[in-house]
Amino acid sequence: MGIQDIIEGKKQWRAHMARVKALPPDYEIVYKEIQRYYFKVGPIGLADGSLLTGLLEFFEEGVAAGTGALELIGDDVAAFADGLIKDSRTFAEVYQESISGEPGTAEK
Template sequence: MGIRDIIEGKKQWRTHMARVKALPPDYQIVYKEIQKYLFKVGPVDLVEGNLLSEMLEFFEEGVASGKGARELLGEDIAAFCDELIKDSRTYADIYQESVREKRRTTGK
């Protein structure tokens, strides 16, 4: 990754976050909580993938249709997040695989 890629990535992130700040307050709160959850859980493809951008587009469509964040996502935001990443490989999965492999090779 070169310096130009880093600069371009920062520009894209700033543009993305400006779109988040343009959302109504309830959507901003939910977006930030989901973002924290995803960064903590760590889907491997989060950085390279389009998950956050697609979620932002989904939120913008909800705003355009006049729905509140809870109406769009439901009452259980954690369940919404889990559904988002249910087919994604996470860093926790990678760690568990390494533990299982270590046990298999060492017999412990």
């Protein structure tokens, strides 16, 4: 990854966060809580940016439809966030598999 890739990634991230800040307060709060959770859990889909971008687009559609954040996703934000990544592997799982030496995983 060169310096240009880093600069471009930073520009994209700033544009993404500007879109988040443009959301109504209830959506922004829910989005940031889900984002914080994903940063802790580390689903692999987070690295390519599609997970958070898809979530943001989903929220923008909800705003356009005039729906409140909790009306859109339900009262249990944690269950909604878990549901989005239920079939995704996490970086912690990949690491555990690599050090345990399970078949089909990376060797040390």
